[in-house]
Amino acid sequence: MIEVQGVTHAIGPAAILRDIDLALPRGALTALIGPNGAGKSTLLRLIGRLEPLQRGRICVDGQDITRTPTADLARRLAILGQNTGIASRLRVRELVSFGRWPHCHGRPTPRDRSAVAAALQMFDLEPLADRFLDELSGGQAQRARVAMTVAQETDWLLLDEPLNNLDLAHARSLLAQVAAMAGQGGRGAVIVLHDINHAAAWADHVVALKHGRVHAQGPADAVLTERVLSELYETKLSVVQHAGRPLVLHHHAA
Amino acid sequence: MLWVLAGLLAVACTVWMFQGLGDTRRGFLLGLRGTRLAGLLILGTATGVATVLFQTIAANRILTPSMMGFDSLFGLVQVALVAAVGAGGLSTLDGVARFWLALGAMLVLALLLFAPLLGRGGRDVPRMILTGLILGVLFRSLAGFMTRVMDPNAFAVVQGLSAASLTRIDPAVLPWAGAITASSGIAALVLAPQLDVLALGRSSAVSLGLRVRAMTLGGLALVALMTAAGTAMAGSVAAGSPIGGSAAFFGLIAAGLARGLTGSVRHAALVPGAALSAALVMVIGQVVFERVLGLAGTLSVVIEFVGGLFFLYLLLKGRLR
Amino acid sequence: MSLPLTLVSVALVPLTLASLATGAADVDLMSAAHDPQAALVLMQSRLPRTLAVVLTGAALALAGVLVQSLVRNRFVGPDTTGTAEGAALGLLAMTIYAPAAPVWVKMLVASLAALGTTALFLTIIRRLPAREIMLVPITGLVVSGVLGAVVSFLAWQADLIQQIGIWLGSGEFSGVLAGRYELLWLAGAAAGLAWFSADRFAILALGDGVATGLGLDTAAVMRLGLLVVAVVTATVVATVGMVPFLGLVVPNIVARIMGDNLRASLPLVAAAGAALLLACDLAARLLVRPYELPVGMILGVVGSLLFLTLLHLRPARG
Numbered sequence: 001m002i003e004v005q006g007v008t009h010a011i012g013p014a015a016i017l018r019d020i021d022l023a024l025p026r027g028a029l030t031a032l033i034g035p036n037g038a039g040k041s042t043l044l045r046l047i048g049r050l051e052p053l054q055r056g057r058i059c060v061d062g063q064d065i066t067r068t069p070t071a072d073l074a075r076r077l078a079i080l081g082q083n084t085g086i087a088s089r090l091r092v093r094e095l096v097s098f099g100r101w102p103h104c105h106g107r108p109t110p111r112d113r114s115a116v117a118a119a120l121q122m123f124d125l126e127p128l129a130d131r132f133l134d135e136l137s138g139g140q141a142q143r144a145r146v147a148m149t150v151a152q153e154t155d156w157l158l159l160d161e162p163l164n165n166l167d168l169a170h171a172r173s174l175l176a177q178v179a180a181m182a183g184q185g186g187r188g189a190v191i192v193l194h195d196i197n198h199a200a201a202w203a204d205h206v207v208a209l210k211h212g213r214v215h216a217q218g219p220a221d222a223v224l225t226e227r228v229l230s231e232l233y234e235t236k237l238s239v240v241q242h243a244g245r246p247l248v249l250h251h252h253a254a
Numbered sequence: 255m256l257w258v259l260a261g262l263l264a265v266a267c268t269v270w271m272f273q274g275l276g277d278t279r280r281g282f283l284l285g286l287r288g289t290r291l292a293g294l295l296i297l298g299t300a301t302g303v304a305t306v307l308f309q310t311i312a313a314n315r316i317l318t319p320s321m322m323g324f325d326s327l328f329g330l331v332q333v334a335l336v337a338a339v340g341a342g343g344l345s346t347l348d349g350v351a352r353f354w355l356a357l358g359a360m361l362v363l364a365l366l367l368f369a370p371l372l373g374r375g376g377r378d379v380p381r382m383i384l385t386g387l388i389l390g391v392l393f394r395s396l397a398g399f400m401t402r403v404m405d406p407n408a409f410a411v412v413q414g415l416s417a418a419s420l421t422r423i424d425p426a427v428l429p430w431a432g433a434i435t436a437s438s439g440i441a442a443l444v445l446a447p448q449l450d451v452l453a454l455g456r457s458s459a460v461s462l463g464l465r466v467r468a469m470t471l472g473g474l475a476l477v478a479l480m481t482a483a484g485t486a487m488a489g490s491v492a493a494g495s496p497i498g499g500s501a502a503f504f505g506l507i508a509a510g511l512a513r514g515l516t517g518s519v520r521h522a523a524l525v526p527g528a529a530l531s532a533a534l535v536m537v538i539g540q541v542v543f544e545r546v547l548g549l550a551g552t553l554s555v556v557i558e559f560v561g562g563l564f565f566l567y568l569l570l571k572g573r574l575r
Numbered sequence: 576m577s578l579p580l581t582l583v584s585v586a587l588v589p590l591t592l593a594s595l596a597t598g599a600a601d602v603d604l605m606s607a608a609h610d611p612q613a614a615l616v617l618m619q620s621r622l623p624r625t626l627a628v629v630l631t632g633a634a635l636a637l638a639g640v641l642v643q644s645l646v647r648n649r650f651v652g653p654d655t656t657g658t659a660e661g662a663a664l665g666l667l668a669m670t671i672y673a674p675a676a677p678v679w680v681k682m683l684v685a686s687l688a689a690l691g692t693t694a695l696f697l698t699i700i701r702r703l704p705a706r707e708i709m710l711v712p713i714t715g716l717v718v719s720g721v722l723g724a725v726v727s728f729l730a731w732q733a734d735l736i737q738q739i740g741i742w743l744g745s746g747e748f749s750g751v752l753a754g755r756y757e758l759l760w761l762a763g764a765a766a767g768l769a770w771f772s773a774d775r776f777a778i779l780a781l782g783d784g785v786a787t788g789l790g791l792d793t794a795a796v797m798r799l800g801l802l803v804v805a806v807v808t809a810t811v812v813a814t815v816g817m818v819p820f821l822g823l824v825v826p827n828i829v830a831r832i833m834g835d836n837l838r839a840s841l842p843l844v845a846a847a848g849a850a851l852l853l854a855c856d857l858a859a860r861l862l863v864r865p866y867e868l869p870v871g872m873i874l875g876v877v878g879s880l881l882f883l884t885l886l887h888l889r890p891a892r893g
Contacts, residue, residue: 050784074790081784087647087708088780088835098778102790106774106838132834152789380709384650385886387716388879391819395875402868502720555727562721569714570702 001026002047002156002188007056009042009212016042017212020056024205026155026188029179031203031220033193035233038209040192041082041160047190048079048158060156074102078152080145080159086133092144093129096120099151119151122177124170138165146174150181157181157189163198175202200224200239200246208232221246255516256523259530266537267291273545292428293487294536298508300435300484302532303442304477305505306512306524310453311473312372314379315513316568318505322371322386324364324481326393331359333397337404349424357434357482364478369471390502424486431483438476438483439529445472446521453519503561508532510564577839579832583846590853594625597860619753627756628748628856628870629849630763631811631818636848637766637841638807639822641800642693644780644837646700649830650712650886652823653808657715659817660722661692662809663742667726671733682758685809690801692722745871746818748856755814762810765803766845772799773837780835818871820878821848827885 004022008015017039024030032040045051047058049065058065060077078099086095096119100112108116120126123143133141142165149157157178163171175191179202182189193199199206199220206223208215215232216223224246229237238249271287301320308319319325335356367389371382442449451464452473459466512527513519543553598621602613639652646656653659665688669681696718703710723743730739741747769776775796778786786793811817825848833840852870855877859868 045784048788050787069790070787070792071790074788079784079788081782081788086781086785087649088777089830090777090835094834094836098774098781098785098789101774101778149788380707380713381886383713384709385883387713388882388886391875392879392883395872395879398872399868399876402866402872403863552728552731555724555731559721559724559728562717562724565717566699566714566721569710569717570699 001061002190003057003059004043004047005057005059007043007046007053007058009039009046009051009054015212017046020212020214022207022214022217024188024190024207027183027186028188028204029175029182029202030188030190030205030207031193031199032190032207032209033196033199033232034209034215039212040209043209044079044158044160044190044192045081048077048081049073050079050081071102074152074154076154077156077158078149078154080149080162082160083142083145083164086141086145088133090133091130092125092133092136092147093120095133095144096125096129096148096151099148102152115151115153119147122150123147123174139167139170142166143170143174150177155187157187159189159191161192161194163194171198178202179204196224196229196248200248224248256526256530259515259527259534263530263534263537266534266541267295270294270537270541273541289425289428291537292432294540295533296428296431296435297484297487298533298536299439299529300431300480300487301505302508302512302528302530303435303439303525304480304484305509305532306521306528307442307449307473308477308505309509310449310521311470311477312379312382313453313455315509316506316565317383317386318502318509319477319481320505321383321390321502322368323390323393324368324478325485326390326397327363327367328356328360328482328485330393330397330400331363332356333400333404335359337400348426350426350430353427353430353486356486357479360482361475361478364481365471365474368474372470372474427486431486434479434483438480439525441476442525443522445469446525449473449521450519453521502558503565504532504535504557506565507557507561508535510568511535577833577843579829580843580846583843583850587846587850587853590850590857591625591629593857594628594853595621597857598624599865620751623753623756624748624751625853627751627759627815628852630756630759631746631748631815632821632849632852633845634759634762634766634807634848635811635818635822635852636825636844637769638804639848640826640837640841640844641769641776641804642822643826644776645697645797645800645804646711647780647782648700648708648711649827650709650823650882651715652820652826653804654817654819654822655712655715655719657692657696657718657722658689658804658808659743659812660719660726661689662686662805662812663726663739664688664692664722664729665809666742666813667729667733667735667739670735670738671729678758682761682806682809682813685813686802686805689805689809689812692718693801693805741816742812744816745869745875746816747869747871748815748859749867751815758810758814762807765806765810769800769803770838770841772796773841776800777835777837816871818852818874820874820882821852824878824881824885825851828881831885 002022002024004020004024007017007020009017020043032044034040042051046053047060047065049070053066060068060073065073093116097108097112097116099119100108100115104112120129123146125143125147128136128140128144133144136144142162146159146162149159159178162174166174175198178189178191181187182204193203203220205218206220207217208223208228210232216228224239226237226239229239229248235250239246240249241247270291271284275283305318308322309315309317332352335352371385448464448469451462452459452466452469454462456466508528508531511531512524515531516523516527518524518527539553539557543556595617598616600616600620602616603610607613607617635653642651642653642656642658643649662685665685666681668688669676669684673680696715699718700711700714703714726739726743727736730736775791778789778791779793779796779800783793808817826844829840829844829847833843852874855873856870859870859873862868
């Protein structure tokens with residue numbers, strides 16, 4: 001379980017997050033949703049200790065992240081930030097192998113090699129494994145970054161808009177893989193999702209942020225309702241059921 | 255404002271000429287000081303106007319011709335000429351003839367090298383700047399290299415050339431450099447309305463019917479001429495400096511002052527403003543450092559320091575575009 | 576051993592032999608075993624010079640890789656980040672205020688000063704817009720120029736301007752004799768140590784987010800990198816003077832061939848740095864025989880041409 005208690009965050013004079021209290025369950029795919037500027041990425045980066053915590057407390061499986069050595073945390077939690085472009089000239093296999101660094105510190109064991117191979121296979125990267133990142137398309141490079149995060153084989157996986165640049169099939173496959181990982185081994189995944197219907201299709205648990213506060217949280221069925229979402233986005237939305245899942249419609253003003 | 259600047263300049267020039275003038279050898283001293291003053295004014299005017307023109311052509315207020323390697327190119331051209339003449343058996347080529355030859359070569363090379371660079375630069379300004387900076391290093395290194403490799407006689411000539419500072423101006427070249435600077439400056443004034451349009455940016459200028467390409471080439475030619483005239487006064491820059499030393503920043507300071515003092519974006523004010531403020535800084539700087547502080551050699555270092563900080567300030571303020 | 580590394584290593588052999596065989600005195604080095612005169616020349620002059628060139632080339636190229644991963648920018652080197660000027664500032668201060676201090680104290684002060692100015696440069700570039708990668712090298716050149724102006728001004732006051740010409744000039748190996756280059760072993764050792772942290776520097780170059788996510792103590796790695804770069808640069812500045820462009824172009828060329836998996840590429844960087852400097856030093860000695868050019872002058876031409884090419888090549892494919 002990831003517990004967030006009383007987290008408040010400001011950048012300069014601008015308040016980004018106010019008094020966030022959350023409990024994110026294991027064994028579930030949690031989607032962070034909300035309008036632009038709601039503080040989704042900041043919250044994810046705070047949990048992944050990419051930003052220093054200003055106020056409040058965050059615990060991962062009972063351990064306070066500010067007191068846990070960063071190297072230990074890297075074996076419990078893997079985070080993929082939004083793509084800022086990697087300037088290094090690395091081959092795909094080399095990049096994914098760096099995901100094993102928290103475990104092997106540069107001395108890979110057979111166990112590490114098999115983890116890398118599995119991650120490459122999981123994201124269709126085997127044919128590209130020996131190509132340099134800077135000769136791949138945006139979507140291929142994005143898959144390589146996700147594969148690196150997955151190769152870290154942590155209990156928690158935090159992904160910030162991982163579907164950027166991905167085509168429909170790969171986006172779907174990525175979410176399916178992550179949902180399966182979260183569901184099977186009692187691990188957990190937290191994903192910032194831009195498209196509400198990706199959350200509707202795959203998330204078990206949903207946290208909706210608005211203006212830096214928690215607007216709603218709970219099981220997907222409880223949060224993804226017409227009333228909650230229309231308020232969240234300040235837009236009239238309708239929610240229908242499709243194949244046993246909610247589907248959000250917003251194409252025409254009702 | 256321009257009249258104030260002109261008045262200040264006149265005062266500074268008077269101080270330069272008559273301060274501490276003893277009773278003996280007045281005529282000789284006045285002649286000496288007059289020559290150097292002329293050199294200072296030519297260098298200042300040429301650098302100031304060339305910088306304003308160049309910044310307009312490059313659509314950028316942080317660049318100077320010297321930063322992009324213009325004066326290093328002139329230095330290289332001069333060295334190459336001496337080497338070529340030496341190899342051709344003509345052991346002597348007088349200063350004026352060499353100046354004209356170098357000027358012609360400079361004009362051609364500057365247009366060939368910088369017109370394409372600036373033409374493409376609209377899209378990737380930082381890459382263009384970096385290219386210019388490194389071109390400057392290349393020219394200076396090549397000049398240094400040729401100087402060392404050429405035969406001893408030619409070497410002596412070149413040493414005289416590159417050491418030519420404002421203390422040792424060739425009086426024969428002076429009037430020609432002055433004439434070139436003055437006529438280029440007047441040309442810039444005549445072209446001021448067109449330059450104003452060019453400063454709006456490439457696409458606006460095209461849509462307003464300006465012949466942008468011709469204007470760019472003409473402007474670059476003026477910049478090359480004035481750089482050559484100024485460099486002939488100040489000597490080519492030392493080889494070691496990564497950014498062209500004080501010359502690179504002197505123009506930046508002058509153009510910055512002109513923009514600040516005139517508060518105008520019109521070239522009818524900017525061109526004379528830059529000429530006057532550059533000449534003023536040059537003369538006051540020399541008076542203060544040479545006569546008051548007795549640190550003649552350190553003026554260029556101080557200009558490099560102040561100008562460098564000003565450049566960083568502009569960069570961090572996001573004034574690149 | 577990878578193919579490029581093998582090729583460069585093989586090329587190093589004739590370059591080294593040529594370097595040993597070149598010099599003012601006309602001696603047959605093959606006879607060094609029984610001719611005491613030849614042995615003296617070899618041990619006192621030729622070998623020290625060749626070693627100095629190899630150590631400087633390898634160390635500066637490695638320092639270049641480290642600077643580039645600290646700055647996360649390919650277009651910088653230890654000569655364009657204010658590092659060399661900082662070292663010269665430290666050396667200048669020691670020459671003025673404590674000329675009698677032992678060499679190791681002078682080196683310590685020079686390294687600390689180099690560390691300080693490099694850290695200053697890193698602070699400045701943090702404020703630049705992140706996407707403008709070309710602004711970083713431009714800022715580096717200007718910061719180096721401003722610091723250089725400070726150094727020149729102080730040196731002028733102390734009548735030490737000639738000394739600055741040697742430190743920041745362009746690398747001068749003609750004065751290398753046994754007893755006057757050994758500090759360079761320190762530079763070589765410091766740069767060699769970096770290999771043990773190659774993975775850390777490679778991860779650092781991936782960006783703060785990725786590095787923190789992988790549990791890397793980024794601040795510690797930054798400190799280590801800064802320290803190595805400062806020590807290498809200070810040592811080179813104090814012994815043979817800063818050599819331009821080497822730390823900039825060699826890592827770039829190697830990265831185009833082998834990529835940035837530093838554990839694999841650092842040996843090639845070191846070998847290529849040594850080979851390039853050996854070749855330039857040979858050219859400097861042979862072009863105007865019996866005189867000699869400063870090697871930095873050759874590198875100024877070769878290096879700026881290489882740099883311009885790299886700047887305008889399309890990003891590497893394949």
